[in-house]
Structures are given as C-alpha cells and as structure tokens.
Amino acid sequence: MNTKRNVYLDLKNIDDARSVLFEQFGSITTQIEEMDVVDAKGRVLAEPAVASVSSPNFHAAAMDGIAVDASFTFGAKEDSPVTLEPGKTAVWVNTGHLMPESTNAVIMIEHLNIIDDISVEIEAPAVPWQHVRKMGEDIVATKQLFARGHRIDSYSLGALLSGGVFRVNVYKKPRVLIIPTGSELIDWKTAGAGDFPAGKVIESNSVVLGGLAQDHGAEFDCHPTIADDLSAIREAVSVATATRERSGKAPYDMVCIIGGSSAGSEDYAKPVIESLGRVLVHGVTMMPGKPVLFGSISGTPVFGIPGYPVSAIVVFEQFAGPLLLNMQKSKPVHRQTAMVSPARKMASRLGVEEFVRVKIGSVDGNLISSQLPRGAGSITTLTEADGILRIPKNVEGISEKEQVKATLLRPLAAIENTLVITGSHDNTLDLLADQVKTVNDRVSISSSHVGSMGGLMAIKKNACHMAGSHLLDPEDGSYNISYVKKYLAGQKVWVVNLVIREQGLILPKHNPKQIKSILDLHQKEGRFINRQAGSGTRVLFDYQLSEMGISPREINGYENDEYTHMNVAAAVLSGRADTGLGIMAAARALDLDFVPVITESYDLVIPNRFYHTPNVRVVLDTICSQPFLKRVNALGGYSTENTGKIVHRPESGSAEI
C-alpha cells in the first residue's frame, strides 16, 4: 500500500482562512440579470429600486361617505346643521375612490343625517384633507424604495409594484457544482432497502450541501459520484472550471469536491487543485472540519470538503456559504443566539475551535445545554441539536457555572416550549415524542440519555422537566422510590409508571454460543458489552453479578460500554460482543435473540412544580391514550398494565414546593 501522504499547509484559524478566501474571491459577484419583480422573490437587488409612480397617484377617499369642499361645511353645528346635496355640493365616495374635482375632505357616512334622496345634513364642519389619502402619502415617485443589496421578500413585492417598479436588476444565482468522491460511496437510488454490501456508505453529503447551497441563494448541480481516482476527479474539476471561450467566464461559480480533502494517501482533492491551479488554504484549526482545503482554478473557487457529514456542513457554512452570499452582495444569515449554562463541565481541546452540538432545554426560565456526541461522522448530532456552542481554540473547557453563547438551530420560542426528559433510555420515549404530536402539535419532547442516576441528578440541578428511571432497590425489589427519597430528599416529586419492560441478554440470532444466563456468559467467557456507569441497566447487572458472587473483573468486556439499549444491540449484531444486557424491544428491533433476566418498572420522575403544567399534562394524557398503548405493546417486551399509574406522590411535609 502507498504510504505517501500529503502535507497540510500551515493550519490557519477560521478568521484567517476566511480572510484568505475573501481576499482572493471577495470581489467576485455573479452577473446581473433583469427580471419581472413578481418572479424576483428571494433575489438581491443589484441597484437601488426607485419608485416611478406615486402611491397613491391621486388624492383618494380614505373612508366611505361624501367628498366635499371643506369650506362649504364651515359653521355647521348641532343646532344649525349644514345641508349638502350629493351630486351638487357633495359627492358620494367609497374608500379608495378618486377625490372628485374641487373636493378636499371626506365626511364619514356615519356622521351624516340622510334627510331624503337628495340631501344630507352635517352637524360639524369638515377640516380640509380629513379622511383623504393624499397623493404620494405612501410613496412619492422618485423615492428610493430599497438600497442595493436588499433581498426581496414578500413585503418588498408590494412596495415595488406600488411604486411602479415592475422589472428589477438582480444578481444571478451563483451556480455550484458538487462532486462527491469516494470508492466507498453508494448512490441512494441503488442502495435498495439496506441490502447493500458492508463497507459501502450511502452518499448523502451532496444532497445536504446542495440544500445548503440553495439556503444561501445558489443553484447546484450534482456530479455523479467519482471513485478515489486522481485522474477522474481531475478531469471533472478541469471541465467544471474551464473558462467558456465566449464569455470568458467559468460555467460554475464554485466547485465543491466532497471527500479526500485530508492528508491521506487516497486524498486527491489537494493534488487535483494543485495540478490545475493553486491551493490557498489546507487545514483550519477547527473541529469538525479541520481537513478543509480550498484553492483557485482559473479564478474559480474550488473547495475540498471533508466527507464526514458534520465536517462537511461546518466547512460549507463557515466558508462556501458566506462566499456564495457575497457573490450576490448579500449578507450572511444571522442565526439567533442565546446564553446557556452547560448541564455539566465540558472539556475542549486546546488549539482548535470546537463546534459542539448541544440540546437546549428551558427549565425554570434557565436555558440548560447538554452536549451531544462530538463525532464528526454523526449527522444525527446536528439534526438532534438545538444549538451549537463554539469553544475558542485557546479555551480548555467550560465549567458548569459559566454562561456561554449558543447559536440556535431552532427558534428560541420552540426551545422554550419543549419538554426536556433526561435520564434512562427507553425506546418508548421515541414513540412518545411522536405520539404527543398527534395530541398537541405545539408540544415537543427532547430526550437525552444519561442513565437513571444522571436523570435524578438532572432533576436535582433543575436541568429537566422529568426523568426516566428504572433503579432497582435490592432490599425490597422496588424501583426508583428509595432512590428518589435518598437523592431527591426534600424535593416534591411525582413518580408515574411509563412501562413495565423485560430486561435480558441480547444475543446473536439463533444464539450460537448457547448463552442462557449471566452465569453461562461467565462460564463460557463470552464477550460482553456493558452499559455506562449510572445507568439502571448497569445497576441491575452489577446486582446480578454480586448475587452470583462473580467479580466484574471476571467478565470479558465489562469495561466496554455503550449509552443506549440500541447501541448494545448493534454491538451484538455486528459481532463486536457476544451479548449485552438490554431491553427486549431493542433485540426485537434488530431481529436478535433475547433471554429474559428480569421484569422491571420504568418510571417518569416529575418535580411537583412541573406536574400540573399544560405540557406535562399533555404528555401524561398521551401515555394513557389507546393509540400510544397499542404502539408500545406492538414493540414487544413491554407490559402497559401500570402505565400512567402514580407510584409515588410528593409528601405534604416536603420542604420545597
């Protein structure tokens, strides 16, 4: 194998890299095109829009009534009304009508005494120009309606048309060519229903970056995926950046090569750009996205974008997107920000700026963030995120007491209306998040998985609205209540059963090693996959081991842990472990074998101050509803006989409200 590696140019920080980008390409704008205003929504004005007509372009009645010359009405009083004759000394008008010649005021119909078919009386004089929309009241011809650089929105269409601007000069949409590369990629159209070979990855980055290009006002084409083949990639980029003979302009305003931007032996983005043009930056001190690359080929900006989905998005939004907006002389989209408190201390690597995806919950009016996994390969860390924290490169971490600025991915109002469930993981929580939408689509549930003890600690720290927990008390075989009394002493909480579920050993299909119990696992030295410390399942496993007098050290793989039942099942499915403890629903989901070990209660722990809030009521109503119960029972491994049952109420003597 070829071990030759490319070399990063000096790593640059984000601002410096962006300066290099804009120094090179900041003066490029797309061509200007003239189009009908009605087709120009979303476009950016390339020149100021100046009204050619006034609005209104005449004096108009602003009320229904009669138009008069105000001087005819002077002296009208209650005891000496003035009589007017429509058609002679007055004219009937409706709102919007042209004011008739030699009238300058409107008297509202409500203020008229209709005497007969030909005359009306008024008991007060009209002030000149009362209830008249004067010519040019909204727009005087020659008024500048919008400065250049204005993006035309729905409201703007009204001002432009009213001001007689029917055609506008706007910037063309920049055209982006997206070239996915990588021998491991497979097109979704050929991927079928999951039956594609192991080692293949569904190509999705081109669709995401295409969407983001649109979000930045551009159009895009997707090149068919190219394998890791230097000459094929070079050929595609060469064609895309070739100058057109006539116009002298490249057919694309930007080219994005996805994949192969790093310094590996099969990373061809750099050699391609080097051979056709010039590399400007390779490597930026940010994570995800460090292996970004960009250069210039025949004056066209060409990006090498790392293939991990989160890296690809961060790179696009930090560099390619702002450049596309700049080509239309438009400003970057300002995302809303908010100050948040991390639920726990966050470490960070010195020397790189980290983009940490976080969930954000609003509890007691405080915004609490909890971080999602940092892997750049995990697109769900972005789709599940409410916001992004940027930790500067010279900062080593953020403590729980600090307030940090989060860039929001969902509107603050939506975050504030989201119910935060923290704690143990159970598959029915996803069902609940979906089912609750059918009851009230304004309520959202955000659940994060930190284990049962983590959930109780989150309640103690006021960092969630409810916690999912299944902590066994070996003394009496009860669940959660003794833990609540011990760890949430003095806090008024309710405990409501969500489900009863079967925990057991998740095993490969047909159980090839014939593991029937934890004792079997121990005796046959099967490889185990554990759950993280603090999870109810870990507590259960440790209890089972101690009952049998087995030391954790005797379990092969005890030190390997996962955070969810589904990840335990995935570890078994992939052969990484022979078994792990988890819920039957997870085994069923991946068509694995299952040996029951125990039946346990999975409860929701809810502080009293939230128990009666509308959002919590919607959730509790939902879990008692037939459609939810039906869906839970269809999963397998669940009993809903206690679902919705209150198993613990706040004691009246508790200190806290």
Add this chain to the structure above:
Amino acid sequence: MNTKRNVYLDLKNIDDARSVLFEQFGSITTQIEEMDVVDAKGRVLAEPAVASVSSPNFHAAAMDGIAVDASFTFGAKEDSPVTLEPGKTAVWVNTGHLMPESTNAVIMIEHLNIIDDISVEIEAPAVPWQHVRKMGEDIVATKQLFARGHRIDSYSLGALLSGGVFRVNVYKKPRVLIIPTGSELIDWKTAGAGDFPAGKVIESNSVVLGGLAQDHGAEFDCHPTIADDLSAIREAVSVATATRERSGKAPYDMVCIIGGSSAGSEDYAKPVIESLGRVLVHGVTMMPGKPVLFGSISGTPVFGIPGYPVSAIVVFEQFAGPLLLNMQKSKPVHRQTAMVSPARKMASRLGVEEFVRVKIGSVDGNLISSQLPRGAGSITTLTEADGILRIPKNVEGISEKEQVKATLLRPLAAIENTLVITGSHDNTLDLLADQVKTVNDRVSISSSHVGSMGGLMAIKKNACHMAGSHLLDPEDGSYNISYVKKYLAGQKVWVVNLVIREQGLILPKHNPKQIKSILDLHQKEGRFINRQAGSGTRVLFDYQLSEMGISPREINGYENDEYTHMNVAAAVLSGRADTGLGIMAAARALDLDFVPVITESYDLVIPNRFYHTPNVRVVLDTICSQPFLKRVNALGGYSTENTGKIVHRPESGSAEI
C-alpha cells in the same frame, strides 16, 4: 348612490376570532403524498421517519493507518516495540474503510515506525476499538429519526438518506386561490410607466399574499382581478369552492378574496360568503385589519381580506397563514422578539389591538424604537420597519420609560449593526444608504425624519448615532453650531458638512400663478404647504416671514404641514397647494419649477463616542468618495464644496466623553 351598508357581526378580539377559525377548520389537513426524500426539502413529515439501515452499517476505520487485532499489540513499549507485518498481522486502512475481518483497532499512521516494505513497528499497545467508528454509531436501524410534524431541512436530508429512508410521506402543499377585487385596480402588466389614469391603483396585494402563502408552505393561484361586481365575485368563489365530484374535495384548500371585506355599499365579500355558505367572523378588534371576514363555503375556509396593503398582510399573518401551516400539521413561524424603549410616548386607541410598525436602533446597547406612520395604506411602513409593537386593546398608550416587546422583522444582529440617522430629511440620505453598501455591505443606514430639532433631541436622549440638521442662526447666518452649543451643552459632538443645498419655492410646472418669492405668495394669496414645526425648513420660513413682517396667519395654508421635502413637492404636483418651501432636488425629482430662496448648510451632528466607530468611519469615508459626490451633484440643487468638512469639533473642556 346606494347607501345601504352591511353590518359587522360582533367584533371579536384576535384570540377569539382565531379560536372560531380553528374550531371550524383546525382538523383539516392536506392529503398525504409519498415522494423521494431528495425532493422533500421544506415539506412536513406526516408520519415518523424510522431508519431502515444503520449508519455506518459496518465497523469502519476512523483514521488512516493500520487495522490490527489489539491483542497482538499488548506489551508494546518504547524500549521493546512490537513489529507488525501489514498483510499478515495488520492491514493498511484509510478513514472510512471497512475494518478487515478479525481486526478491532486502528493505529494512526503517525504512530508507526515504517521499518521496510514489509514491516512496521509500534511503541505502544492499541486499545480495543480505538479509532474505529462502530456499526450503528450514528444511527441504529429502527431508530426514529424524526417525529411526525418535522419540517425537512437541509440537515434532515442527510440523516434520512444515511438511515436508508429514501421515500417519505409528507403533507401536500395547501393550495390557495387569491382573488383580488376592486374596480379601481389595474394590473401591473397594463399599468405601463406611470401613465395610467388617476384613480387607478396598481394591484399588488395578490402578489404579496401569494408570497406569504409560499412562506407558509402553500402554493397559490391568482385569479384575474374582478371589478366590484357581486355576481362576478360570487361566480369565482363558487367555482373555487365547488366540491369535485370524484374526490369530494374542493380544488382549493383556501380562498382569499382581497378587497370589499368592510361594511360599505360596494363591499361584496360578505354577501358572497353569506350567499354561498356561512360567515363566521366579521370584524376583529385590531388595527390594521379590523374589517377582516371569514366563513365556510362547502367546508372550504374563505377569507375576506381588507384591501389596504398593511391590513391585508396583518390579516393573512394572523389568520390565513397559521391555518395553512396547521393544514400541514406544522407550527407557526416564531419570529425573534426583543425588548425596546420607545423614543417618544406612543398613543394608542382603546378597544383595538394595534400593530405599530417601528424602526429600531441599537444605541449604546439600548434598543430604541421610533414609530412609523400608522396608515394601513402605506406598504412602506412595513418594508421600512425593523419590528412591530403590539399594543393590547386595553392599553391607551406606552410611555417613553416603558420597555415593550417588539416582534423583529430583521435579525437582531442586523439591527445592532445599523447606523441610526435621525433628524432632518434630505434626499442625499437615501443615496448615502445605497452608496455605503458599495463600500461595505455589512453597514446599513436607517434614517428617520423628525426634523432638525428632533434630531438634536434624539442625540440628547441617546437615541441615534448621528443627526441631520440645517438650523439657521439668524444672528450670524451660521448653521447648527449655535443650536448644538445651546441644546447639546456639555455633550462632545462633531459637526460635519454633508451638503450645501438650495432651498426655495417648489412650484407647479411653468409656474402658472407666477409666484417668484414669498412676498408674491403672500400678495397673491397662493395656497401654501408648510413643513412641520421643529424642521429646519420651518425655522427658515418663519425667519423669512418675520424679516418681511408677515404674520403666519396671513399665509393661506400655513397650518397644513408635511414631514418631507418630497411630500411638499407631491402636494404641489397634485394641486393641493400652489407652493411650498423645499429643496431643489425635490422639485427636480417631480419635474416641478423652483425659485431659489436661500443656500444653506446641511450637516451631520455626531456624538464624539460614535465618531471613531467603524460604522461611522465607513459613512464619513463614503460621503467623501467620488461616486457619492458625483451622484449628489447629478441630483441638482446641491453643492459638495464643503462635503466632509468638519465645521465643529468637541471642545476639550466638555464634561461628557
């Protein structure tokens, strides 16, 4: 004329009216359609999206290097390295590759000592599963990716494709028919270059509401404009709401009749809905938008939307828009809000909820709002607004000391980066706002016209970054300096000349009454149009009168005033006045005659603490630039000989910084 009027049903408040609307139509959703994920951006999921494959669907190398069975590496140390043979005890891999059979860890290429073509050495053991992306690390098959009701954005496309979801069930876009009505309306295509008859109004509402329908996830058709003709409107609405024989479904999900929703004799929306179905609400206690009307025809919601552009938008956004979103089971768009302080006391009418459009400036970190005109006919009050204050119906006004919540129409970050110029009006300020974009497109200028004295007061109250002023001191013929010293005593301010300009009498083309001077105006009893008190032009006019010994009461029309030069010119153009005092540029813009009266200095007054800020520097650089000077001179009536000249600097002894 027919004086028969419709009658409003009981006026309802906004919440009650919306309740009626949702009680009637809240359960309607559009049909569900299945489509390719790649085409579904912007659509709303009608059912949960569940992954059918894991991502990755195999254990993958997460670094470039060699894949090994970690147990082969145990014991490796600096002084006793372990030798591995790629091809035998190790396998070369690149990031993303499938982990070869019986390997479970990757050693980064940077940590290898390459000995020769067949062997490498390592000086530390590998931990099992190091640098491996485990199967299902991002997505485990069967994971619920999104709950129903999720709107698919660019990021979502990546999660769906990665999870093997290639087709989705989404709600169809609701279809809206928009029917503009009104005999006064003229289509933009036939309006030509302003040469359409007086009394005609360019139809723009249908385009704006169509745009808003799209913004709410719907599609729209526009019906050709219908004159005020009961049977024609009824026919169109009847066709649009007729149920299809086969599907039993109306071809449109919503019909919006624009115009004729009020209670006038030619307001046909109500009789049309009454004759074909049932009116549910007529009249809501809000302004603008009070004459809104809606009802049900064959189960289809039909709106009567007032024809004033701001009313139409407010009504659509309060009622039609949320209903369209609800048809897709989507939530209303949450606009960002911010607390603002009114620059001056705001009156409000009891009994109606007012939507007051405001400009918002960020000065010294405080958000200051200044209200725009309240006329519902003025679309520019929305396009120029930064936000909307909603004043509840039981509140009579808001004092300067109150903080009130504004719904923002521009991102807060953009508002915070906007330079606020308050004070006298001059046409070159619009040029400046446009020209500054060519220098730095991140700087925006927001100017509001409150007269020269208003500008100085705004500086005193810290409500703007600079003020435009042209206040004549009759004592010595100087401009602004004596006023600054008097009204801004103790404040450190700079005064910089923007332009020298000609003020004079604006007169109808060919000056039919042959008014050559203010004395002529007085002697010929011409109708005058004045400027508002506190404006520099009013100060100038009053000074001229007193010099000539003429009392204001002797001037016909002295009590009629306008807020801008352009509106004075429009008053003359429309025949509302014979003349008014204003700048030559305004006369030139509307092709009117002009008799010069005086040459005056128009200066910018800038507090010292803003004078050196980057945004102010950009503005001052712009006004001295050749392109700006050239554009100013092209307007006519200006001299730029002093433009950019500092005419007053802060005195070193001033108290304030």
